[in-house]
Amino acid sequence: DVKVTQSSRYLVKRTGEKVFLECVQDMDHENMFWYRQDPGLGLRLIYFSYDVKMKEKGDIPEGYSVSREKKERFSLILESASTNQTSMYLCASSLGTTRNTGELFFGEGSRLTVL
Amino acid sequence: DAKTTQPPSMDCAEGRAANLPCNHSTISGNEYVYWYRQIHSQGPQYIIHGLKNNETNEMASLIITEDRKSSTLILPHATLRDTAVYYCIVRVAWDYGGSQGNLIFGKGTKLSVKP
Numbered sequence: 001d002v003k004v005t006q007s008s009r010y011l012v013k014r015t016g017e018k019v020f021l022e023c024v025q026d027m028d029h030e031n032m033f034w035y036r037q038d039p040g041l042g043l044r045l046i047y048f049s050y051d052v053k054m055k056e057k058g059d060i061p062e063g064y065s066v067s068r069e070k071k072e073r074f075s076l077i078l079e080s081a082s083t084n085q086t087s088m089y090l091c092a093s094s095l096g097t098t099r100n101t102g103e104l105f106f107g108e109g110s111r112l113t114v115l
Numbered sequence: 116d117a118k119t120t121q122p123p124s125m126d127c128a129e130g131r132a133a134n135l136p137c138n139h140s141t142i143s144g145n146e147y148v149y150w151y152r153q154i155h156s157q158g159p160q161y162i163i164h165g166l167k168n169n170e171t172n173e174m175a176s177l178i179i180t181e182d183r184k185s186s187t188l189i190l191p192h193a194t195l196r197d198t199a200v201y202y203c204i205v206r207v208a209w210d211y212g213g214s215q216g217n218l219i220f221g222k223g224t225k226l227s228v229k230p
Contacts, residue, residue, distance in 0.1 A: 004158075042220045043159075090158050102147055102206065106158035 003027070006091050006107040013114050019078040021110050023091030030096030032074035033058075033104065034066060036087040043090070049074055050096065081114045088112075118142070119203045124225045127197075133190040135224050137203030140184040145207050148179060150188045151220070152199040159202070159220075162188065193228045200225050 007022035025032065033048040035058075045058030047066040055066050063085060067075045074093075078085055088111050092104040120138040127133040139148065149164040163170055163177045165186070170177045176189040190197055202223040 092158075102149060102164060103161045104159075105161060109156070109158045111156075 004091055004093055004105050004107040006089075006110045008110050009108060011110060011112045013081050013112065015082060015114060017081050017114075019081050019112065019114075021076040021078075021089055021091075021112070023074045023076070023093075023107055024072050025074075025091075025093040025105070026072065027093065027105070028071065029093035029105075030071070031094045032068065033092040033094075034064075034074065034076045035090045035092065036060070037090055037109075038087050046076065078112075081112075083114050086112060086114045118205050118219070119221055121201070121203055121221065121224045123222065124227070126227050126229060127190075127193045129195060129228055129230050130192055133188075133193040133197065133226055133228070135188040135190075135201050135203075135226065136185065137188070138185045139203070139205045142183050142205050143207075146205045147207070148177065148183075148186050149204045149206065150175070150177065150201065151204065152197075152201045153223075154196075154199040162201075193226075195228050195230065198226060198228045 004025045013019050031050050034046045035043045036046060037043050044060050046060055046064050047055055047058050049055045049068040052068055052071050065077045088109050090109050091107040094104050118139055118141055147164050147166050150162040151159040152162055153159045163172055163175050165177045165179050167179060167183060179186045200223040202220045
C-alpha cells in the first residue's frame with residue numbers, strides 16, 4: 001500500500017515563525033502535492049512537484065515555498081507564519097505521467113494553528 | 116465549482132449495502148469518475164475510479180450509467196468505520212500545467228453508518 005507520511009499531525013506556532021511541514025512517500029511516486037483544506041473552501045492546491053528539484057505553483061502559493069531535494073520527500077515552508085495560514089495541510093503523491101491513472105494518495109494531514 | 120452533484124447526507128444500517136449516487140451530466144469524453152472519502156480529521160482516501168465500464172476493487176464497486184451522466188458508489192457491507200464524507204470527482208487522468216493536482220471536491224455526501 002502507498003504510504004504518505006506527514007511529520008506532524010498537530011502544530012501550534014506564533015505569528016512570524018518559520019514553519020516546516022515535511023511529507024515522505026514510500027512508493028517511488030514522481031508527483032507530490034501540497035494542499036490546504038478549510039471549511040467551506042474545500043481543497044486548494046498550494047504547490048506541486050513532478051520531479052526532484054522541480055516545483056510548480058498551484059492556486060494559492062503566496063506565503064509558501066516548497067523544497068524537493070529527494071524524490072520521496074516534499075517540504076512545505078511558511079517563511080513567516082500568519083494567522084490566516086491556520087489550516088489543515090494535506091500532502092499527496094501520485095505516479096508520473098506515463099504510469100498515471102489519476103489517483104492521488106494523501107497523508108493524514110497536519111493541522112496548523114498560528115497564534 | 117464542482118462538476119458533480121451529490122446528496123448532502125445518507126444513512127445506512129451496518130452490514131447493509133450503501134449506495135451513494137453522483138450526477139455528472141457535463142462530463143467530457145476523456146474525464147474519469149473518481150471517488151474519495153474523508154474520515155473526520157484525516158486525509159482523503161482514494162476509493163475507486165472508472166471511465167465507462169463498471170469497476171470493482173476490495174473496497175467498493177463503481178457503476179457508471181451508459182450515458183456517463185451519473186454513477187453510483189456501492190459499499191457492499193457497510194461498517195461503522197465507513198462513516199465518512201464521500202466525494203465524487205470528475206477529471207482527466209493527467210494533464211500538464213498543474214491541473215493534475217486540482218481536485219475539486221465539492222461538498223460530498225456525509226454517510227452515517229448506524230448499528
